[in-house]
Amino acid sequence: MAVARTAGELLATAAELRAERERRDAEQRERDRVRRERSAVAARQRHLDTLAVDRPAAWQRVDELIATKKPREYDTAVQLLVDLRELSDRDGDSSSFRHRLVELRAAHARKPSLLERLNLAGLDT
Known part of the structure; x- marks a missing residue:
């Protein structure tokens, strides 16, 4: 038999799920930012290497x-x-x-x- 949940419990669960989703999204944005920075640094070094020739x-x-x-x-x-x-x-x-x-x-x-x-x-x- 299913236990009925109160509106407050449902709202709390929804808030927890939203917070978890926002945390995952923030982590992904940070990973993307780090990847872009590393890519830019590598491209800059390649440019300087070409110039050094x-x-x-x-x-x-x-x-x-x-x-x-x-x-x-x-x-x-x-x-x-x-x-x-x-x-x-x-x-x-x-x-x-x-x-x-x-x-x-x-x-x-x-x-x-x-x-x-x-x-x-x-x-x-």
């Missing part, structure tokens, strides 16, 4: 982008410089990067828009 070409690309004197190209050059800085830090060669950055800033000292972008990206000397 030919650093001189990357520096040449920076020079070419800056030579266009176009703001959008400046943004691309700055992002490439950020990548080169991270690569240099990762490889323990940050003094070489800083030296190249000092030279670049001196060569383009009359380009305030570029210098502002470099400063905003933390690429100051």
Whole structure:
């Protein structure tokens, strides 16, 4: 014979089931977030590894982008410089990067828009 449950018991059971479902959903969201972060870190490392293959070409690309004197190209050059800085830090060669950055800033000292972008990206000397 089935035991009749009160409305309060039914509501309590529903609340417990809802809380359990919400907990499982939160755990899944956290697992997904961690997976996305790991994937982004791995993609970033692959990007830096690709860049490391030919650093001189990357520096040449920076020079070419800056030579266009176009703001959008400046943004691309700055992002490439950020990548080169991270690569240099990762490889323990940050003094070489800083030296190249000092030279670049001196060569383009009359380009305030570029210098502002470099400063905003933390690429100051």
